[in-house]
Amino acid sequence: MTTGAFFNTYVTNGKEWNSKMIKAAVLGFGTVGSGVVELFDINRKSVRRRVPEGVEVKYILDLREFPDSPYADRVVHDFNIILDDPEIRVMCETMGGKEPAFTFTKKALERGISVCTSNKELVAAHGPELLRIAKENNCSYLFEASVGGGIPIIRPMNTSLAPEYITRIIGILNGTTNYMMTRMEQEDISFEDVLKQAQDRGYAERNPEADIEGHDACRKIAILSSLMCGKTVRYEDIPCEGISRISMLDVAYARSMGRAIKLLGISERDWQTGTFYVRTAPYMVPASHPLHGVEDVFNAVFVHGNLVDNLMFYGRGAGKFPTASAVVSDMLDCALNIGENIPIRWSDEKMELSDPALNSSRFFVRIPASEKEKASRLFRGYEEVSLASAPADEAAFTTGSMKESSFEDCARQLSEVRKVIRLLED
Template sequence: MIHVAILGYGVVGSGVAEVLHENAGAIGRRAEEEIGVKYILVRRDYPDSPFRDRMVRDFSRIEQDPQVEVVVEVMGGTGAAKEYTERALRAGKSVVTANKELVAEHGYELLQLAREHGARYLFEASVGGGIPIIRPLSQCLAANEIEEITGILNGTTNYILTRMIRGGLSFEAALKEAQDNGYAEADPTADIQGHDACRKICILASLAFGRHIYPRQVPTQGITELTGADVAYAGSAGYRWKLLGRAIRQADGRLCIYVAPHLVEEENPLSGVEDVFNAITVKGNAVGDVMFYGRGAGKRPTASAVVADVMDVAKHRKGPGELSWAPGGEDTVAPADALESRWYVRLAEAAALPEGVQELTRPDAPAGERAFLTGAMSGAQLRESLSGFGRVVLAQRVLD
């Protein structure tokens, strides 16, 4: 029997307890050992929970119980979650987490700490919910030099964009609907401003390229500036808006990494990823393009990934672990602005258009509004080419 302690009993924590309980037979058979929840760390009472007899409020009980081999951290944030993770690792317990903020900010040091104490730190659930991506990237694609990762990494914004595109809703109405359906939090900032996607692309990039990339190094835009007009212009030319996190290896080994809305051609498999689904494409120098697709969040999908990590620890308690990367630094990242691509531009008060662009149209456009696609150029070249042509309301990249 391998004993697990779960830190937090919110959506994911209760999902982990549920999945471990429901699928206990298959899990025990495959892990070749029973897996049981011994403690759940909570901050309030859950008198109706079937797991209420295992709830504790003091982390020390978990820390000091030598029977506990795996700690599942699903509290979120970088405060108590970080402290408890460190204490668990120092006590030689492996830690499994869904906490993307903690991994994105402190992954390198926590992986080091785990290694020093003969424990493991696993975070399959931190990116893409239940979609297998961390292990495939670190193991199945290990023979490749990874050239690029591009992903729809945030289900909330993808839901909002889908409703704007398919339902004709405004951003505000789509956000409201997402909140009503439980797909967006009361404070949706981290999602709609792109911070959540930023953390996830940092984790994927650190793993694939071997150096820690910090969120502060990643230019990040959300979807709040997109309007129905932009959706209409995009659709007229066979494109859909998607919020993408991207990391692209440059010839000098540095990474171009950023988060921004993109126009994606309808022929591209990413454009068909709708609602709260996520998809991540990886380009390796041997495998070419592969894509991983599924529900990027939610109670049971995320729990599925957490429990798989727990089972991995049950089978391989010690050992180096597959996950590791080197320290970060200012030399890891190249300016994203230098990346060349085509651009979507919407102008107001425009009298003419720059040469060589592909103009887009929409019904009922106000006078002076013009939208178009440019040829491939850097951000600096774009700004130069637009000077004097009217007020730039929106300029975003096309995914080429």
């Protein structure tokens, strides 16, 4: 047995104990949840620097038993054991999905237990309601790990950037699709082959729809957009397109223009006119933009504030310990604020988004070669893009900046449009 400097701390059989230790529970002992439990042991000293009393994970709730785990004695299967233990002051929900995560979170908050989560599905669907319940019960609901995994972005948005008028957020928010686009770009492999590779490496789910159709990135830009305006941006209201229609030919065209295709979540607010556009879609990103160099499973969030100018937050958007690190940092904040609410400005008032047809973009377009003359007359800023490997019957061009609605009007006058991808400006 060894003793520590704080509050008569004892370490017995590797387990730390002192009378003032803050007791926590972990819901879901999977990838992230097991990382949270292990992190408290691995980084015990740095946890102590932040919370001198220390934090002990008293319970782990899961469906399964973990007989070979050193934490087997903490595993429980009945949520009421956690709820009815008055010692529990902090909980992390790393089960995922909406139910029973929502019910458990709500019940814990109603008992004054602070909850920290990596569950973006739940945060995007019920964030403001859970924040309100937390406030009413003098506890906190924190969700740093729900966007960008280990990248600190929620806390900076909520605190460091509070005095700013944030006008633009552009995020590479899904590691799976960024990995896929990087491999297509660098190794010339087809979408189908790269998806299989991502699944074999454990980056993509067996059912990859949420990633490749953009739903995951859409939920995350909905959360960031809500924090940007303090109201609720519903992800169902955001135009959402994934990468499933991106071909090797599109990637080759982008490369010939010095660009790379990335799935982006974009949120743009004009604070004077009140317009607010949000979109999830693949974009051709120029080499001069900081997001161009974000490769493989990495995520990044580019933020523009009216005073601070451009910022970029970059790091691992997923993975056991990067994500657990963000969850634990929230748990430590809650441990330091027992009996108090850590405010996050996000009300359940619905934010009306502007009509996306009125937003302006530049576009990359592929058409049959026979339509070239007509297209050059129709589209403002028409500029041909040539590619040696392109099919002989095809032409491609970029447009100048034009409203989505004007673009649609022009495109309707062509006999066929094979592909349209937006261009991100510098």
